[in-house]
Amino acid sequence: MAGARAARGSVVTEAIAAHTPGNPMKRSDFPALGFGVGLRRPHYAEILESRPPMDWFEVISENFMGAGGRPLEVIDFVCAHYPIVMHGVSLSIGSTDPLNRAYLKDLAALARRLQPAWISDHLCWTGVGGRNLHDLLPLPYTEETVMHVARRVREVQDLLGRRILLENVSSYLTYVDSTLSEGEFVAAVATEADCAILLDINNIYVNAFNHRFDARRYIDAIPPERVVQFHLAGHSDHGAYLLDTHDHPVCEAVWRLYEYAVRRLGAVAALIEWDDHIPAFGELVAASAEARHRSRRALAQRDGALAARSIEPSAPREFED
Protein backbone atom coordinates (compact mmCIF):
# COMPACT_ATOMS: atom_id res chain seq x y z
CA MET A 1 0.00 0.00 0.00
CA ALA A 2 3.06 2.28 0.22
CA GLY A 3 2.63 5.29 -1.99
CA ALA A 4 -1.10 4.77 -2.22
CA ARG A 5 -1.75 8.44 -1.58
CA ALA A 6 0.37 9.59 -4.52
CA ALA A 7 -1.20 7.03 -6.84
CA ARG A 8 -4.67 7.81 -5.55
CA GLY A 9 -4.12 11.52 -6.04
CA SER A 10 -4.19 11.29 -9.81
CA VAL A 11 -7.14 8.88 -9.84
CA VAL A 12 -9.14 11.14 -7.55
CA THR A 13 -8.27 14.25 -9.52
CA GLU A 14 -9.47 12.60 -12.72
CA ALA A 15 -12.56 11.33 -10.99
CA ILE A 16 -13.45 14.77 -9.62
CA ALA A 17 -13.02 16.24 -13.08
CA ALA A 18 -15.33 13.59 -14.52
CA HIS A 19 -17.85 14.24 -11.74
CA THR A 20 -18.34 17.81 -12.85
CA PRO A 21 -22.09 18.23 -13.10
CA GLY A 22 -23.14 18.34 -16.73
CA ASN A 23 -21.09 15.36 -17.85
CA PRO A 24 -23.18 12.17 -18.20
CA MET A 25 -22.43 9.94 -15.25
CA LYS A 26 -20.64 6.64 -15.71
CA ARG A 27 -19.65 4.29 -12.93
CA SER A 28 -16.15 4.33 -14.36
CA ASP A 29 -15.95 8.01 -13.38
CA PHE A 30 -15.29 6.68 -9.89
CA PRO A 31 -12.24 4.59 -9.00
CA ALA A 32 -12.81 0.84 -8.63
CA LEU A 33 -11.82 0.51 -4.99
CA GLY A 34 -12.62 -3.14 -4.38
CA PHE A 35 -13.63 -4.36 -0.93
CA GLY A 36 -13.27 -2.29 2.22
CA VAL A 37 -14.41 -1.87 5.79
CA GLY A 38 -15.54 1.03 7.94
CA LEU A 39 -12.80 2.68 9.99
CA ARG A 40 -13.83 2.40 13.64
CA ARG A 41 -12.12 3.58 16.84
CA PRO A 42 -11.49 0.14 18.44
CA HIS A 43 -9.31 -0.74 15.44
CA TYR A 44 -7.24 2.46 15.28
CA ALA A 45 -4.25 1.05 17.18
CA GLU A 46 -4.10 -2.17 15.15
CA ILE A 47 -4.33 -0.31 11.85
CA LEU A 48 -1.70 2.23 12.84
CA GLU A 49 0.68 -0.39 14.22
CA SER A 50 0.38 -3.21 11.68
CA ARG A 51 -0.97 -1.41 8.61
CA PRO A 52 -3.01 -4.49 7.54
CA PRO A 53 -3.70 -5.11 3.85
CA MET A 54 -7.09 -3.61 2.99
CA ASP A 55 -8.38 -2.21 -0.31
CA TRP A 56 -9.91 0.90 1.28
CA PHE A 57 -11.61 2.39 4.31
CA GLU A 58 -14.85 4.30 4.69
CA VAL A 59 -14.73 7.02 7.36
CA ILE A 60 -17.66 8.74 9.04
CA SER A 61 -17.20 12.37 7.98
CA GLU A 62 -18.53 13.88 11.22
CA ASN A 63 -15.98 11.95 13.31
CA PHE A 64 -13.18 13.93 11.71
CA MET A 65 -14.68 17.41 11.57
CA GLY A 66 -13.09 18.45 14.87
CA ALA A 67 -10.30 20.98 14.94
CA GLY A 68 -7.53 18.54 15.83
CA GLY A 69 -6.32 15.89 18.24
CA ARG A 70 -6.26 12.12 17.98
CA PRO A 71 -9.01 11.69 15.32
CA LEU A 72 -7.22 13.82 12.76
CA GLU A 73 -3.88 12.25 13.64
CA VAL A 74 -5.40 8.84 12.88
CA ILE A 75 -7.14 9.86 9.68
CA ASP A 76 -4.05 11.53 8.29
CA PHE A 77 -2.15 8.27 8.79
CA VAL A 78 -4.91 6.18 7.22
CA CYS A 79 -5.13 8.55 4.24
CA ALA A 80 -1.40 8.27 3.70
CA HIS A 81 -1.63 4.49 3.32
CA TYR A 82 -5.10 3.62 2.03
CA PRO A 83 -7.75 5.00 -0.32
CA ILE A 84 -10.66 6.35 1.71
CA VAL A 85 -14.20 7.53 1.08
CA MET A 86 -16.15 9.95 3.29
CA HIS A 87 -19.56 8.80 4.51
CA GLY A 88 -21.69 11.41 6.27
CA VAL A 89 -24.73 11.08 8.51
CA SER A 90 -25.82 14.72 8.91
CA LEU A 91 -26.40 16.19 5.45
CA SER A 92 -30.17 15.90 6.00
CA ILE A 93 -30.71 16.21 2.28
CA GLY A 94 -34.46 15.63 2.59
CA SER A 95 -35.12 18.17 5.32
CA THR A 96 -37.23 21.23 4.67
CA ASP A 97 -34.75 23.31 6.66
CA PRO A 98 -32.26 25.25 4.54
CA LEU A 99 -29.06 23.35 3.82
CA ASN A 100 -26.64 23.82 6.70
CA ARG A 101 -23.94 26.01 5.13
CA ALA A 102 -21.57 25.73 8.08
CA TYR A 103 -21.75 21.95 7.91
CA LEU A 104 -21.17 21.96 4.16
CA LYS A 105 -18.20 24.26 4.60
CA ASP A 106 -16.68 21.87 7.13
CA LEU A 107 -17.44 18.93 4.84
CA ALA A 108 -15.72 20.64 1.91
CA ALA A 109 -12.71 21.47 4.08
CA LEU A 110 -12.46 17.86 5.25
CA ALA A 111 -12.69 16.67 1.63
CA ARG A 112 -9.84 18.98 0.67
CA ARG A 113 -7.76 17.52 3.49
CA LEU A 114 -8.58 13.84 2.95
CA GLN A 115 -9.04 13.77 -0.84
CA PRO A 116 -11.60 10.93 -0.65
CA ALA A 117 -12.40 8.82 -3.69
CA TRP A 118 -16.01 9.90 -3.13
CA ILE A 119 -18.39 11.47 -0.62
CA SER A 120 -21.66 9.88 0.41
CA ASP A 121 -24.57 10.55 2.75
CA HIS A 122 -28.12 9.28 3.18
CA LEU A 123 -31.35 9.79 1.27
CA CYS A 124 -33.34 10.88 4.30
CA TRP A 125 -33.93 13.75 6.70
CA THR A 126 -32.26 13.99 10.11
CA GLY A 127 -33.82 17.10 11.59
CA VAL A 128 -36.14 20.05 11.13
CA GLY A 129 -36.71 23.45 12.72
CA GLY A 130 -33.04 23.71 13.61
CA ARG A 131 -33.24 20.55 15.73
CA ASN A 132 -31.37 17.34 15.01
CA LEU A 133 -32.74 13.86 15.68
CA HIS A 134 -29.40 12.15 14.97
CA ASP A 135 -31.32 9.50 13.08
CA LEU A 136 -32.07 8.77 9.43
CA LEU A 137 -35.79 9.24 8.81
CA PRO A 138 -37.47 8.22 5.56
CA LEU A 139 -39.17 10.58 3.13
CA PRO A 140 -42.52 10.25 1.36
CA TYR A 141 -41.87 8.58 -1.97
CA THR A 142 -43.53 11.13 -4.24
CA GLU A 143 -42.61 13.09 -7.35
CA GLU A 144 -42.68 16.28 -5.29
CA THR A 145 -40.17 14.88 -2.83
CA VAL A 146 -37.96 13.75 -5.70
CA MET A 147 -37.84 17.32 -7.00
CA HIS A 148 -37.27 18.77 -3.51
CA VAL A 149 -34.35 16.44 -2.79
CA ALA A 150 -32.85 16.65 -6.28
CA ARG A 151 -32.70 20.44 -6.11
CA ARG A 152 -30.78 20.24 -2.84
CA VAL A 153 -28.45 17.51 -4.10
CA ARG A 154 -27.53 19.64 -7.11
CA GLU A 155 -26.77 22.53 -4.77
CA VAL A 156 -24.51 20.33 -2.64
CA GLN A 157 -22.77 18.93 -5.71
CA ASP A 158 -22.16 22.41 -7.06
CA LEU A 159 -20.69 23.42 -3.73
CA LEU A 160 -18.46 20.36 -3.43
CA GLY A 161 -17.57 20.36 -7.12
CA ARG A 162 -18.27 16.66 -7.48
CA ARG A 163 -21.09 14.16 -7.64
CA ILE A 164 -22.08 12.65 -4.32
CA LEU A 165 -23.50 9.21 -3.52
CA LEU A 166 -26.83 8.91 -1.72
CA GLU A 167 -27.57 5.81 0.32
CA ASN A 168 -30.97 4.17 0.73
CA VAL A 169 -31.82 4.07 4.46
CA SER A 170 -33.42 1.40 6.60
CA SER A 171 -36.88 2.40 7.76
CA TYR A 172 -39.64 1.41 10.14
CA LEU A 173 -42.42 3.53 8.73
CA THR A 174 -43.76 4.53 5.34
CA TYR A 175 -46.15 7.30 4.38
CA VAL A 176 -49.67 6.81 3.12
CA ASP A 177 -49.12 9.53 0.52
CA SER A 178 -46.22 7.73 -1.20
CA THR A 179 -46.92 7.10 -4.86
CA LEU A 180 -43.61 5.47 -5.82
CA SER A 181 -41.97 2.32 -4.55
CA GLU A 182 -38.80 2.95 -2.56
CA GLY A 183 -36.64 1.56 -5.37
CA GLU A 184 -38.35 3.84 -7.88
CA PHE A 185 -37.84 6.78 -5.53
CA VAL A 186 -34.11 6.12 -5.11
CA ALA A 187 -33.71 5.77 -8.87
CA ALA A 188 -35.73 8.92 -9.59
CA VAL A 189 -33.76 11.05 -7.13
CA ALA A 190 -30.43 9.84 -8.51
CA THR A 191 -31.52 10.49 -12.09
CA GLU A 192 -33.11 13.87 -11.40
CA ALA A 193 -30.23 15.06 -9.21
CA ASP A 194 -27.59 13.44 -11.43
CA CYS A 195 -25.93 11.86 -8.43
CA ALA A 196 -24.62 8.37 -7.71
CA ILE A 197 -26.08 5.67 -5.48
CA LEU A 198 -24.67 3.86 -2.48
CA LEU A 199 -26.91 0.82 -2.33
CA ASP A 200 -27.18 -0.70 1.14
CA ILE A 201 -28.17 -4.31 0.62
CA ASN A 202 -28.98 -4.91 4.27
CA ASN A 203 -31.27 -1.87 4.31
CA ILE A 204 -33.19 -3.24 1.33
CA TYR A 205 -33.53 -6.58 3.11
CA VAL A 206 -34.66 -4.93 6.36
CA ASN A 207 -37.16 -2.68 4.58
CA ALA A 208 -38.48 -5.54 2.46
CA PHE A 209 -39.40 -7.32 5.70
CA ASN A 210 -40.66 -4.22 7.52
CA HIS A 211 -42.80 -3.00 4.62
CA ARG A 212 -43.48 -6.25 2.82
CA PHE A 213 -42.06 -5.78 -0.62
CA ASP A 214 -39.92 -7.88 -2.94
CA ALA A 215 -36.26 -6.99 -2.36
CA ARG A 216 -35.26 -8.18 -5.84
CA ARG A 217 -37.83 -5.98 -7.55
CA TYR A 218 -36.36 -3.07 -5.59
CA ILE A 219 -32.91 -3.83 -6.99
CA ASP A 220 -34.36 -4.23 -10.47
CA ALA A 221 -35.57 -0.61 -10.30
CA ILE A 222 -32.08 0.77 -9.65
CA PRO A 223 -30.16 2.16 -12.67
CA PRO A 224 -26.90 0.14 -12.76
CA GLU A 225 -24.66 2.94 -14.03
CA ARG A 226 -25.41 5.07 -10.98
CA VAL A 227 -24.46 2.46 -8.38
CA VAL A 228 -20.92 3.10 -7.17
CA GLN A 229 -20.88 1.36 -3.79
CA PHE A 230 -22.63 -1.38 -1.82
CA HIS A 231 -23.01 -1.50 1.95
CA LEU A 232 -23.27 -4.81 3.76
CA ALA A 233 -24.15 -5.08 7.44
CA GLY A 234 -25.98 -7.08 10.07
CA HIS A 235 -29.36 -6.42 11.65
CA SER A 236 -31.44 -7.56 14.65
CA ASP A 237 -34.72 -9.42 14.55
CA HIS A 238 -37.32 -7.80 16.84
CA GLY A 239 -40.12 -10.11 15.78
CA ALA A 240 -42.53 -7.60 14.30
CA TYR A 241 -39.72 -5.78 12.57
CA LEU A 242 -36.02 -5.96 11.69
CA LEU A 243 -33.76 -3.28 13.17
CA ASP A 244 -30.72 -2.09 11.26
CA THR A 245 -28.29 -2.35 14.17
CA HIS A 246 -24.95 -2.99 12.43
CA ASP A 247 -24.01 -5.20 15.35
CA HIS A 248 -24.18 -8.66 13.78
CA PRO A 249 -22.45 -10.49 10.95
CA VAL A 250 -24.07 -10.23 7.53
CA CYS A 251 -26.71 -12.95 7.44
CA GLU A 252 -26.95 -15.51 4.65
CA ALA A 253 -30.15 -14.00 3.25
CA VAL A 254 -28.43 -10.62 2.86
CA TRP A 255 -25.41 -12.29 1.26
CA ARG A 256 -27.73 -13.92 -1.26
CA LEU A 257 -29.41 -10.61 -1.98
CA TYR A 258 -25.95 -9.10 -2.43
CA GLU A 259 -25.09 -11.75 -5.01
CA TYR A 260 -28.32 -10.96 -6.81
CA ALA A 261 -27.41 -7.25 -6.79
CA VAL A 262 -23.97 -7.99 -8.20
CA ARG A 263 -25.51 -10.07 -11.00
CA ARG A 264 -28.01 -7.31 -11.71
CA LEU A 265 -25.80 -4.23 -11.23
CA GLY A 266 -22.28 -5.51 -11.92
CA ALA A 267 -18.91 -5.15 -10.19
CA VAL A 268 -19.29 -2.47 -7.54
CA ALA A 269 -17.07 -1.48 -4.59
CA ALA A 270 -18.44 -3.07 -1.42
CA LEU A 271 -17.99 -2.25 2.23
CA ILE A 272 -18.68 -4.04 5.51
CA GLU A 273 -20.30 -1.78 8.14
CA TRP A 274 -20.13 -2.62 11.84
CA ASP A 275 -21.00 0.06 14.42
CA ASP A 276 -21.93 -1.68 17.65
CA HIS A 277 -20.48 -4.69 19.48
CA ILE A 278 -17.58 -4.20 17.09
CA PRO A 279 -15.57 -7.43 16.72
CA ALA A 280 -11.84 -7.89 16.21
CA PHE A 281 -10.54 -6.28 13.05
CA GLY A 282 -9.83 -9.73 11.61
CA GLU A 283 -13.55 -10.53 11.56
CA LEU A 284 -14.22 -7.47 9.41
CA VAL A 285 -11.37 -8.44 7.11
CA ALA A 286 -12.88 -11.91 6.79
CA ALA A 287 -16.30 -10.43 5.97
CA SER A 288 -14.68 -8.21 3.35
CA ALA A 289 -12.99 -11.25 1.83
CA GLU A 290 -16.35 -13.01 1.80
CA ALA A 291 -17.85 -10.09 -0.12
CA ARG A 292 -15.04 -10.36 -2.67
CA HIS A 293 -15.57 -14.10 -3.04
CA ARG A 294 -19.32 -13.78 -3.46
CA SER A 295 -18.96 -10.91 -5.92
CA ARG A 296 -16.60 -12.94 -8.11
CA ARG A 297 -18.91 -15.93 -7.96
CA ALA A 298 -21.96 -13.84 -8.83
CA LEU A 299 -20.18 -12.18 -11.76
CA ALA A 300 -19.06 -15.57 -13.04
CA GLN A 301 -22.64 -16.85 -12.77
CA ARG A 302 -23.91 -13.80 -14.61
CA ASP A 303 -21.33 -14.11 -17.36
CA GLY A 304 -22.06 -17.82 -17.64
CA ALA A 305 -25.77 -17.15 -17.89
CA LEU A 306 -25.22 -14.49 -20.51
CA ALA A 307 -23.02 -16.84 -22.55
CA ALA A 308 -25.57 -19.63 -22.25
CA ARG A 309 -28.36 -17.28 -23.27
CA SER A 310 -26.46 -16.25 -26.39
CA ILE A 311 -26.32 -19.93 -27.40
CA GLU A 312 -29.67 -21.08 -26.06
CA PRO A 313 -32.51 -18.64 -26.71
CA SER A 314 -34.81 -20.40 -24.26
CA ALA A 315 -32.37 -20.11 -21.30
CA PRO A 316 -33.94 -19.15 -17.95
CA ARG A 317 -34.12 -15.52 -16.77
CA GLU A 318 -30.75 -13.88 -16.54
CA PHE A 319 -30.84 -12.97 -12.86
CA GLU A 320 -32.65 -15.93 -11.39
CA ASP A 321 -30.76 -17.87 -8.73
Added chain:
Amino acid sequence: MARELAALQKLLWRLVTAPSGVAEGLAGEPDLGADRLGAIIAGDERMDPAARVGVYAEAYFYRLLEVLKEDFPATLEVAGADQFHNLATGYLIDYPPTEPSIFYAGQHFAAYLHTHPIADRVPFISELAGLERIVLESFHAADTPALDDAAMRTIAPEAWPAFAMRTHPATRIVACAWRVDQVLRAVEEDRAWRTPAHAAATIVVWRRAARVYYRAADPAESAALALADVDSGANFGAICTAIAERAPAPDDVPGLIQRLLIRWLADGVLIDGNLTDGKIVDAAR
Protein backbone atom coordinates in the same frame (compact mmCIF):
# COMPACT_ATOMS: atom_id res chain seq x y z
CA MET B 1 -45.61 20.75 -1.16
CA ALA B 2 -42.51 21.88 0.75
CA ARG B 3 -44.86 23.31 3.35
CA GLU B 4 -46.70 20.00 3.65
CA LEU B 5 -43.40 18.15 3.95
CA ALA B 6 -42.22 20.66 6.55
CA ALA B 7 -45.42 20.16 8.55
CA LEU B 8 -45.00 16.39 8.32
CA GLN B 9 -41.39 16.56 9.48
CA LYS B 10 -42.25 18.88 12.36
CA LEU B 11 -45.06 16.57 13.46
CA LEU B 12 -42.71 13.60 13.42
CA TRP B 13 -40.07 15.56 15.32
CA ARG B 14 -42.62 16.33 18.04
CA LEU B 15 -43.77 12.73 18.25
CA VAL B 16 -40.26 11.26 18.24
CA THR B 17 -39.05 13.62 20.97
CA ALA B 18 -42.18 13.53 23.14
CA PRO B 19 -40.79 12.98 26.67
CA SER B 20 -43.10 10.11 27.63
CA GLY B 21 -43.47 8.49 24.26
CA VAL B 22 -45.47 8.70 21.08
CA ALA B 23 -48.85 8.16 22.77
CA GLU B 24 -48.33 11.22 24.94
CA GLY B 25 -47.08 13.11 21.92
CA LEU B 26 -50.24 12.23 20.01
CA ALA B 27 -52.40 13.37 22.91
CA GLY B 28 -50.71 16.74 22.65
CA GLU B 29 -51.63 17.14 19.00
CA PRO B 30 -55.06 18.85 19.01
CA ASP B 31 -55.47 18.40 15.28
CA LEU B 32 -54.41 14.80 15.24
CA GLY B 33 -55.95 11.97 17.24
CA ALA B 34 -54.28 8.61 17.55
CA ASP B 35 -56.57 7.11 14.93
CA ARG B 36 -55.73 9.87 12.48
CA LEU B 37 -52.00 9.09 12.48
CA GLY B 38 -53.10 6.25 10.22
CA ALA B 39 -53.95 8.83 7.58
CA ILE B 40 -50.27 9.77 7.46
CA ILE B 41 -48.25 6.70 8.45
CA ALA B 42 -49.00 3.27 7.07
CA GLY B 43 -49.51 0.47 9.57
CA ASP B 44 -50.28 -3.22 9.46
CA GLU B 45 -51.31 -6.01 11.83
CA ARG B 46 -47.71 -6.32 13.06
CA MET B 47 -47.21 -2.65 13.95
CA ASP B 48 -49.66 0.21 13.98
CA PRO B 49 -48.52 3.70 12.91
CA ALA B 50 -47.75 4.82 16.47
CA ALA B 51 -45.61 1.75 17.08
CA ARG B 52 -43.66 2.50 13.91
CA VAL B 53 -42.99 6.08 15.00
CA GLY B 54 -42.11 4.62 18.40
CA VAL B 55 -39.11 2.80 16.93
CA TYR B 56 -37.62 6.19 16.11
CA ALA B 57 -38.63 7.67 19.46
CA GLU B 58 -36.87 4.93 21.37
CA ALA B 59 -33.78 5.15 19.17
CA TYR B 60 -33.63 8.93 19.63
CA PHE B 61 -33.62 8.84 23.40
CA TYR B 62 -31.38 5.83 23.92
CA ARG B 63 -28.83 6.95 21.32
CA LEU B 64 -28.45 10.29 23.08
CA LEU B 65 -28.53 8.71 26.55
CA GLU B 66 -25.61 6.49 25.51
CA VAL B 67 -23.71 9.51 24.19
CA LEU B 68 -24.25 11.37 27.48
CA LYS B 69 -23.17 8.32 29.48
CA GLU B 70 -20.02 8.03 27.41
CA ASP B 71 -19.22 11.75 27.65
CA PHE B 72 -20.00 12.09 31.38
CA PRO B 73 -18.93 8.84 33.08
CA ALA B 74 -18.15 10.48 36.43
CA THR B 75 -21.42 12.44 36.49
CA LEU B 76 -23.18 9.13 35.73
CA GLU B 77 -21.37 7.46 38.61
CA VAL B 78 -22.27 10.25 41.05
CA ALA B 79 -25.90 10.56 39.95
CA GLY B 80 -26.52 6.83 39.62
CA ALA B 81 -28.01 5.17 36.54
CA ASP B 82 -31.69 5.87 37.33
CA GLN B 83 -31.19 9.51 38.24
CA PHE B 84 -28.89 10.03 35.26
CA HIS B 85 -31.60 8.59 33.02
CA ASN B 86 -34.04 11.18 34.35
CA LEU B 87 -31.50 13.98 34.07
CA ALA B 88 -30.86 13.02 30.44
CA THR B 89 -34.61 13.05 29.77
CA GLY B 90 -34.99 16.54 31.21
CA TYR B 91 -31.86 17.76 29.49
CA LEU B 92 -33.02 16.62 26.07
CA ILE B 93 -36.34 18.41 26.60
CA ASP B 94 -34.60 21.67 27.50
CA TYR B 95 -31.67 21.30 25.12
CA PRO B 96 -32.63 19.19 22.10
CA PRO B 97 -29.65 18.65 19.78
CA THR B 98 -29.19 21.41 17.25
CA GLU B 99 -25.81 20.61 15.71
CA PRO B 100 -25.15 18.16 12.88
CA SER B 101 -22.45 16.40 14.89
CA ILE B 102 -23.52 14.36 17.91
CA PHE B 103 -20.32 15.55 19.59
CA TYR B 104 -22.21 18.67 20.62
CA ALA B 105 -25.19 16.83 22.12
CA GLY B 106 -23.82 17.23 25.66
CA GLN B 107 -22.47 20.74 25.32
CA HIS B 108 -25.09 22.28 27.66
CA PHE B 109 -25.33 19.44 30.16
CA ALA B 110 -23.29 21.21 32.87
CA ALA B 111 -25.39 24.37 32.50
CA TYR B 112 -28.56 22.27 32.76
CA LEU B 113 -27.33 20.62 35.96
CA HIS B 114 -26.34 24.00 37.40
CA THR B 115 -30.00 25.06 37.59
CA HIS B 116 -31.48 21.59 38.25
CA PRO B 117 -32.73 20.71 41.76
CA ILE B 118 -30.08 18.00 41.94
CA ALA B 119 -27.56 20.81 42.45
CA ASP B 120 -29.10 21.37 45.91
CA ARG B 121 -28.37 17.78 46.91
CA VAL B 122 -25.13 17.29 44.95
CA PRO B 123 -23.74 20.82 44.75
CA PHE B 124 -20.59 19.85 42.86
CA ILE B 125 -22.32 17.89 40.09
CA SER B 126 -22.49 20.71 37.53
CA GLU B 127 -18.80 21.48 38.00
CA LEU B 128 -17.99 17.81 37.60
CA ALA B 129 -19.96 17.62 34.34
CA GLY B 130 -18.29 20.85 33.25
CA LEU B 131 -14.85 19.38 33.81
CA GLU B 132 -15.77 16.23 31.89
CA ARG B 133 -16.99 18.34 28.97
CA ILE B 134 -13.79 20.40 29.01
CA VAL B 135 -11.67 17.24 28.92
CA LEU B 136 -13.64 16.13 25.85
CA GLU B 137 -13.22 19.51 24.16
CA SER B 138 -9.50 19.45 24.88
CA PHE B 139 -9.29 16.04 23.17
CA HIS B 140 -10.75 17.53 19.97
CA ALA B 141 -9.14 20.98 20.13
CA ALA B 142 -7.05 22.38 17.30
CA ASP B 143 -3.53 21.15 16.64
CA THR B 144 -0.84 23.78 17.04
CA PRO B 145 2.86 23.21 17.71
CA ALA B 146 3.45 23.57 21.45
CA LEU B 147 6.37 25.46 22.88
CA ASP B 148 9.02 23.02 23.97
CA ASP B 149 12.50 23.11 25.38
CA ALA B 150 14.11 23.16 21.93
CA ALA B 151 12.00 26.12 20.80
CA MET B 152 12.86 28.13 23.90
CA ARG B 153 16.57 27.48 23.36
CA THR B 154 16.37 29.29 20.02
CA ILE B 155 15.37 32.52 21.82
CA ALA B 156 18.21 34.73 22.99
CA PRO B 157 18.18 35.10 26.81
CA GLU B 158 17.80 38.88 26.60
CA ALA B 159 14.65 38.39 24.46
CA TRP B 160 12.90 36.11 26.99
CA PRO B 161 11.21 38.83 29.09
CA ALA B 162 9.39 40.22 26.04
CA PHE B 163 8.63 36.82 24.49
CA ALA B 164 4.85 36.35 24.22
CA MET B 165 3.28 33.07 25.37
CA ARG B 166 -0.29 31.79 25.17
CA THR B 167 -2.01 28.67 26.36
CA HIS B 168 -2.33 25.93 23.73
CA PRO B 169 -5.81 25.61 22.12
CA ALA B 170 -6.15 22.26 23.94
CA THR B 171 -5.23 23.81 27.30
CA ARG B 172 -8.07 24.88 29.58
CA ILE B 173 -7.76 26.74 32.84
CA VAL B 174 -10.82 25.75 34.85
CA ALA B 175 -12.03 27.63 37.92
CA CYS B 176 -13.80 25.28 40.35
CA ALA B 177 -15.42 25.77 43.75
CA TRP B 178 -15.11 22.04 44.46
CA ARG B 179 -12.21 19.65 43.88
CA VAL B 180 -14.12 17.78 41.21
CA ASP B 181 -10.84 16.67 39.63
CA GLN B 182 -10.53 14.23 42.55
CA VAL B 183 -13.94 12.72 41.78
CA LEU B 184 -13.12 12.38 38.08
CA ARG B 185 -9.76 10.79 38.88
CA ALA B 186 -11.37 8.27 41.24
CA VAL B 187 -13.95 7.26 38.64
CA GLU B 188 -11.33 6.99 35.89
CA GLU B 189 -9.22 4.78 38.13
CA ASP B 190 -12.25 2.70 39.06
CA ARG B 191 -11.97 3.70 42.73
CA ALA B 192 -14.80 4.69 45.07
CA TRP B 193 -15.40 8.44 44.87
CA ARG B 194 -16.01 10.68 47.86
CA THR B 195 -17.69 14.05 48.12
CA PRO B 196 -14.91 16.46 47.16
CA ALA B 197 -13.60 19.27 49.29
CA HIS B 198 -15.54 22.52 48.94
CA ALA B 199 -12.39 24.46 48.15
CA ALA B 200 -11.77 26.86 45.31
CA ALA B 201 -9.23 25.45 42.90
CA THR B 202 -7.88 25.98 39.44
CA ILE B 203 -7.67 22.85 37.32
CA VAL B 204 -5.30 22.82 34.36
CA VAL B 205 -6.43 20.59 31.49
CA TRP B 206 -4.00 19.90 28.67
CA ARG B 207 -3.32 17.48 25.84
CA ARG B 208 -0.05 15.80 25.07
CA ALA B 209 0.51 13.14 22.41
CA ALA B 210 -3.26 12.90 21.81
CA ARG B 211 -4.02 12.18 25.50
CA VAL B 212 -5.75 14.62 27.83
CA TYR B 213 -4.43 15.23 31.35
CA TYR B 214 -5.58 17.42 34.21
CA ARG B 215 -4.29 18.53 37.62
CA ALA B 216 -4.88 21.21 40.21
CA ALA B 217 -2.57 24.22 40.02
CA ASP B 218 -1.32 26.25 43.00
CA PRO B 219 -2.13 30.00 43.17
CA ALA B 220 1.16 31.10 41.58
CA GLU B 221 0.78 28.78 38.60
CA SER B 222 -2.94 29.59 38.30
CA ALA B 223 -2.22 33.31 38.12
CA ALA B 224 0.54 32.81 35.56
CA LEU B 225 -1.53 30.56 33.28
CA ALA B 226 -4.60 32.79 33.61
CA LEU B 227 -2.43 35.61 32.36
CA ALA B 228 -1.42 33.56 29.32
CA ASP B 229 -4.95 32.22 28.79
CA VAL B 230 -6.29 35.18 26.81
CA ASP B 231 -6.23 36.04 23.13
CA SER B 232 -3.27 38.34 23.43
CA GLY B 233 -1.31 36.01 25.70
CA ALA B 234 1.33 37.49 28.03
CA ASN B 235 5.02 38.05 27.84
CA PHE B 236 7.32 35.91 29.89
CA GLY B 237 8.30 38.85 32.07
CA ALA B 238 4.69 39.43 33.13
CA ILE B 239 4.24 35.72 33.77
CA CYS B 240 7.30 35.72 36.02
CA THR B 241 5.91 38.71 37.92
CA ALA B 242 2.58 36.92 38.45
CA ILE B 243 4.42 33.91 39.83
CA ALA B 244 6.59 36.05 42.09
CA GLU B 245 3.57 37.86 43.56
CA ARG B 246 2.03 34.57 44.71
CA ALA B 247 5.06 32.41 45.37
CA PRO B 248 4.76 30.71 48.77
CA ALA B 249 8.49 31.15 49.44
CA PRO B 250 9.87 34.49 48.21
CA ASP B 251 13.43 33.13 48.40
CA ASP B 252 12.57 30.40 45.92
CA VAL B 253 10.98 32.51 43.15
CA PRO B 254 13.66 31.78 40.50
CA GLY B 255 13.51 28.09 41.31
CA LEU B 256 9.69 28.05 41.16
CA ILE B 257 9.66 29.86 37.80
CA GLN B 258 12.20 27.35 36.45
CA ARG B 259 10.23 24.34 37.68
CA LEU B 260 6.94 25.65 36.28
CA LEU B 261 8.48 26.51 32.91
CA ILE B 262 10.11 23.09 32.60
CA ARG B 263 6.76 21.46 33.40
CA TRP B 264 4.78 23.62 30.94
CA LEU B 265 7.27 22.94 28.15
CA ALA B 266 7.27 19.20 28.83
CA ASP B 267 3.47 19.08 28.95
CA GLY B 268 2.91 21.23 25.86
CA VAL B 269 0.69 23.67 27.76
CA LEU B 270 1.89 26.80 25.94
CA ILE B 271 2.41 28.03 22.41
CA ASP B 272 4.18 30.96 20.83
CA GLY B 273 2.02 33.95 21.75
CA ASN B 274 1.61 35.07 18.19
CA LEU B 275 -0.24 31.91 17.10
CA THR B 276 -3.71 31.30 18.57
CA ASP B 277 -6.15 31.99 21.41
CA GLY B 278 -7.59 30.62 24.64
CA LYS B 279 -10.10 31.68 27.28
CA ILE B 280 -10.70 31.18 30.96
CA VAL B 281 -13.54 28.71 31.59
CA ASP B 282 -16.05 28.26 34.40
CA ALA B 283 -16.55 24.50 34.84
CA ALA B 284 -20.27 24.81 35.54
CA ARG B 285 -21.04 26.88 32.47
